[in-house]
Amino acid sequence: xxxxxxxxxxxxxxxxxxxxxxxxxxxxxxxxxxxxxxxxxxxxxxxxxxxxxxxxxxxxxxxxxxxxxxxxxxxxxxxxxxxxxxxxxxxxxxxxxxxxxxxxxxxxxxxxxxxxxxxxxxxxxxxxxxxxxxxxxxxxxxxxxxxxxxxxxxxxxxxxxxxxxxxxxxxxxxxxxxxxxxxxxxxxxxxxxxxxxxxxxxxxxxxxxxxxxxxxxxxxxxxxxxxxxxxxxxxxxxxxxxxxxxxxxxxxxxxxxxxxxxxxxxxxxxxxxxxxxxxxxxxxxxxxxxxxxxxxxxxxxxxxxxxxxxxxxxxxxxxxxxxxxxxxxxxxxxxxxxxxxxxxxxxxxxxxxxxxxxxxxxxxxxxxxxxxxxxxxxxxxxxxxxxxxxxxxxxxxxxxxxxxxxxxxxxxxxxxxxxxxxxxxxxxxxxxxxxxxxxxxxxxxxx
Numbered sequence: 507x508x509x510x511x512x513x514x515x516x517x518x519x520x521x522x523x524x525x526x527x528x529x530x531x532x533x534x535x536x537x538x539x540x541x542x543x544x545x546x547x548x549x550x551x552x553x554x555x556x557x558x559x560x561x562x563x564x565x566x567x568x569x570x571x572x573x574x575x576x577x578x579x580x581x582x583x584x585x586x587x588x589x590x591x592x593x594x595x596x597x598x599x600x601x602x603x604x605x606x607x608x609x610x611x612x613x614x615x616x617x618x619x620x621x622x623x624x625x626x627x628x629x630x631x632x633x634x635x636x637x638x639x640x641x642x643x644x645x646x647x648x649x650x651x652x653x654x655x656x657x658x659x660x661x662x663x664x665x666x667x668x669x670x671x672x673x674x675x676x677x678x679x680x681x682x683x684x685x686x687x688x689x690x691x692x693x694x695x696x697x698x699x700x701x702x703x704x705x706x707x708x709x710x711x712x713x714x715x716x717x718x719x720x721x722x723x724x725x726x727x728x729x730x731x732x733x734x735x736x737x738x739x740x741x742x743x744x745x746x747x748x749x750x751x752x753x754x755x756x757x758x759x760x761x762x763x764x765x766x767x768x769x770x771x772x773x774x775x776x777x778x779x780x781x782x783x784x785x786x787x788x789x790x791x792x793x794x795x796x797x798x799x800x801x802x803x804x805x806x807x808x809x810x811x812x813x814x815x816x817x818x819x820x821x822x823x824x825x826x827x828x829x830x831x832x833x834x835x836x837x838x839x840x841x842x843x844x845x846x847x848x849x850x851x852x853x854x855x856x857x858x859x860x861x862x863x864x865x866x867x868x869x870x871x872x873x874x875x876x877x878x879x880x881x882x883x884x885x886x887x888x889x890x891x892x893x894x895x896x897x898x899x900x901x902x903x904x905x906x907x908x909x910x911x912x913x914x915x916x917x918x919x920x921x922x923x924x925x926x927x928x929x930x931x932x933x934x935x936x937x938x939x940x941x942x943x944x945x946x947x948x949x950x951x952x953x
Contacts, residue, residue, distance in 0.1 A: 544627075544635050546583030546642055551659055553577065553595050558673075558688045558753075565602030568686045570673045571595045581661075583642065584627040591623055592666040594673060594690075596648050597659035606652045606677040606684070613674055614664040620644040623663045652677065668692075672760035685921055689753065689760035707804065708826045715828045722886055722932055724827060725836075725912060730890045732796035732803075732821065732838050734901055741796045741901040742859070743889040743908055745867045746820065746837040749829050750917035755822070758879035758917050764807045764820070796901070798823045798836065809873075818842070818866060829916070840906075841866040861897060861906045864938035867913050874915060875924040882916040884930030911935060 557571040572594050575587035586593060594613075600606060610617055620643040628636050648660030664671075670691035677684040716724060725747055731740040748755055793806035803821035822837035841860040860866065874880050891910035892898040898906050911933055918927075 544583045544631060544639050544642075547580050548646075549573075549577060549581045551595075552597065553581065557595070558690055560675075560686045560688070562601075563686070564604075564682065564684055565600065566606070566677065566684055567599045567601075568675050569597040570675070570688045570690060572671055572673070572690045572692055574692055582646070584639070586623075586663070587666060589626045590666045591618060591626070591663050592671070594662045594664065594671065595659065596662060596673070596675065597657065598652050598675075598677070599657045600652045600654060602679075603654050604679040604682070605654055606679045608648065608650045608652060609676040609678060610648070610650060610662065612676040613662055616665050618663040620647045620663070667765070669766035670760070672757070674761070687757055687761055687921070689756035689758075691756070691766060707824050711826050713826060713828055715831055717830070718930070721827075721829045721834070721914075725886045725914065726888045728836060728888055729798070730888065731898075731900075732798050735795075735797055737797060737800070739901055740898070742821075742838045742840055743863060743898065743906065744798065744836055744838050745863060745889055745908065745912050746822075746835075746839050746870065747886075747912055747914040748822070748835045748837065748917060749832050749915065750835075751833055754917050754919070755833075755835055758874055758877070759807055759820075761879060762809075762873040762877045764809050764818075766805075766807060793819050793821060796821055796838070799826065803837075804835075818869065820870070832916075839863075839866050839870050841869070859900065859904045859906060861894070861904070862938070863906045863908050864911075864935075867911075868938040871913050871915060874917075875927060878921040878923055879918055880915055880924070880927040881918040881922055882928045882930055884914045884932040885911040885935055886914055886932050888912050909936060909938075 552569065552571060553573060554571045554577065557569050560568045572592065573581065575585075578586040578591075578593040581593065598606075598608065621640050624636075624640040624643040627639060631639065643663075646661045648662050649658045652658055670689065673688040673690055675686040675688075677686075728744060729740075731743050733739060733741055748758075750758065793803070793808065795802040801823070804824050805822050806819065807822070808819040818839065818841050820837055820839040822835045825834040825836050827834055840863050871880075871883060875883075887910060889908055889910045889912060890898075892907045894907045898908070900906065914930070914932070
């Protein structure tokens, strides 16, 4: 074999496998293209039963629903959840003489434009399929302009949230602005709110309807703290009272950034442990059970942060009494500042709470005020004051100290600017970020 022949032989030996690899890749791409499918099966309008509908405001009504992952995959013909996308259906009936623009950025500033969302699913599709996909996404998008007398509906695509989402709808006309809000849970995802049936709780008891003075007395007579299953050992202090229907409570808290939480089961425990070890967020992490009125909390919520060790969390129980015809929820709120192992929790872990629990109580009130959800508020005795030098302790041994007051929030039925929220002046408080005055005797309650 001559030198030129040997050189050519070596070139062929080197190129052969590369050429085979390139051919294999080409074949796999072609096979993937052949296997990829875009087969939408559009849902009706409205797409699900039990959509949330707003009261009429200025001649306008709004209806909304969040699709489950399976419903979205059926409607769009691709798996939106696999790319972290969630679909929300919206309908606006404009019976007014005004034209309105829908402010989609107020719904979610990180929303996906139709072509942007469609592009996420181009891989494996041919050119014609890509065009069909993009056209379908554009056709399903919620219109931004609502003409006088028109009814329009469509879908909004945004980063996926677990358990549900708060849907903020803002419409701007020539001289006015309309705002609607919905807290829309997604059923069958393992969240504890799915078990809440307010009509069934206390069904065998007479439910008294209290006025302001009797409500104040009843709240002062409640136990200081949530308890263990036996109702003996005292847990975290009951420092929150909210007045409003289930949907009003969920909407106000969701608007303020609170999210629902998973039930405690083997899946959520595994995810919780993994997040604790990795220091990653788990926005819907479960909350361990405490007891009041002879049962565990009816619903748990949290306001997550960038790591699971830090969050605010809250437990709420529906009380066996009402105020001015509205439901009363008694609860506990605290700020989590760390995670520790414990045998006293079903998840084998628990959060370490900030001992200055009054700060978290104030944080809750302020977040509700900032988001225009408070009609009236006040403070009432009932917890019992404890000082930093002689703190109370919860069921897992964490210390806490407090001025002994509960915050009472009567939720607004619409949106209420904070300057219009009325202070009940039942009890004045000290600065919750400082210890001065904590656990002092107070004689300034007003009738």
